[in-house]
Amino acid sequence: MSDLAPDTILSVRDLRTWFKSRRVIAKAVDGVTFDLKRGQTLAVVGESGSGKSVTSLSIMGLLSPPGGIESGEVLFRDSKGVVHDLARASAREFRRLRGKEIAMIFQEPMTSLNPLYTVGDQIGEMIALHERMSHAEARRRALEMLRHVEIPDAANRLDDYPHQMSGGMRQRVMIAMALACNPSLLIADEPTTALDVTIQSQILDLLRRLQDQFGMSILFITHNLGVVAEIAQDVVVMYSGRVVEHAPVVPLFRKQKHPYTQGLLACTPNAARDLSASGERKALYSIPGSVPPITALPPGCAFAPRCRYAIDACSSIPPQLEAVGDHHLSRCLRSAEL
Amino acid sequence: MLRAALNRLIGMLTVMAIVVTIVFVIVRVTPGDPAAVMLGPDATAADVEALRQRLGLDGTILQQFVSYVGGILRGDLGQSIFLGQPVTTALWLRAEPTFFLTIFSLAIATTVALPIGIASAYWRGSWFDQATTTLAMFAASVPSFWLGLVFIQTFAVGLGWFPTSGYGGPYSSLGERLFHLALPATTLGIVSSALIMRFTRASMLDVLNDDYVRTARSKGMSEWRVVIRHALKNALIPILTVLGLTAALLISGAIVTETVFALPGIGNLIVSAVLRRDYPVIQGALLIVAGLYVLVNFLIDMLYLLVDPRVRY
């Protein structure tokens, strides 16, 4: 457990998170490995159902039955330098770490705040849970956080209830709450997916600025590769609960070694590229087929049925995650040729 | 908030006005002349006429209505035919046991049902959940008179811990009188706890999967705090409705329970008034019961306003 490099804040190692029911085992996360360096942002990308949220919930210890961590390690270094294995942490350990050391922003801004308490109360509660502060001080800190996330007229919004706010405002409140105790790790699970595009880029800007200001590391989960380029240093691409490609952002955007990543990038709308000079629209690419159900994965490569480079071997031999360049990993039999 | 309360108050008064009218009409559309029915076939015409006057059944319908409503506004519900006292006095003398019986039953039902409902939702599928589900089914299906008789047999006659029936003598202290309510209130409380328990469980199950409960956990608080402060408060909103319903059912449950335990309460008064066709008492009791029902609903509405910031009338 002590073999965690000093500059690494989070190390997920061969994590397996399964949902077991009487008849089937859904391997939502099946052998995921990645490291996140202090002060950096790691993006986890993949289509719906690839296991991104389950990965983040596993890290936070927020899985509920029948879901559970089957095996693997989730090493986390707190701000005092103590390393915890979150895959085995006790409820008491989690109580101290959640909110204070690791905070999370959820995918659903509309429903993630409690409708019965004001946003000021909910941010204040986070502060009161972890800091020795009077009620008035906690309230002042909550107000300061609302200003940090650029909520206009913050002093008057403090006593608003969530239903009085728009989705974008609620997500800002979630961010304010997550950052209220200055956590060293922020897990942002598709923080902008439910919001419209202009709000999306505002929130991304905001996260970047807050990261500079507070110096936290971010695990950024998204299904949009376009967003990744703006915020992350490293990228993990997931498919059917497994990592299929893992690389720093620049090499990845220059050369994708896995056909799935190529397909994802081709699907990413890009107004400038898609609209040619003559004003004609090019057809938007989409990966043929759909994600196989995780309870019925093909024996070989999970992506093979949808892959245009697939050869016979792909449907029988499960590919391994292998180095294909400097810090560049890919899980494909034909990586070398691509 | 104040405006919403005022709105509800106006609604409540409207309902009461309708109830008053209905009670007035019911007596008048009952087939046959109530006075003649009450006095029997041997009565003289003069007797019947005298009783008609006492019942406020003389004059035109409009005159009758005006004097009836005027009486209610002055707090005059008429004279009981058989008790020789004003209806208000008759009701007031019997209000105490019914009042405390209802309050205690509701208190027992809630203190038993809420924690059990919460726990069985939290540990759904556990042996505790299964055991309490079975118990709730039993409590819901057992008739209150039967349970009352079993309690009397066991704890009053058999073990001698509690009085078998009644409400103490004329000189009993309040404590002694309330002691007589132990078995009836437990009976009524258990019977009405089933509904609250099932509803609490369902409502908590719903809420425990909500996103904000996960958010609460992600903040690093105790499970206790997650469940009580974040989940239960949200679950309470539908539970309040059931509490209101239960309170209304308790009023009818009180009639049975008071009869089984021979408690001199309003339920008992209603039963004897019906058996003797004491129209003024029946009318008065109807008004009081309806009034209580409306009042309980008003209180529940006020609680909604306090708990849920989204509710605006």
Ligand SMILES: Nc1ncnc2c1ncn2[C@@H]1O[C@H](COP(=O)(O)OP(=O)(O)OP(=O)(O)O)[C@@H](O)[C@H]1O
């Ligand atoms: N409670 C659960 N019970 C059973 N299976 C589950 C449960 N939660 C998630 N899964 C399965 O785990 C897989 C991964 O789900 P996950 O929510 O992590 O996807 P995701 O990558 O976050 O997708 P999205 O982009 O839609 O958020 C899915 O196949 C899903 O069906």
Ligand SMILES: [Mg+2]
């Ligand atoms: Mg997700």
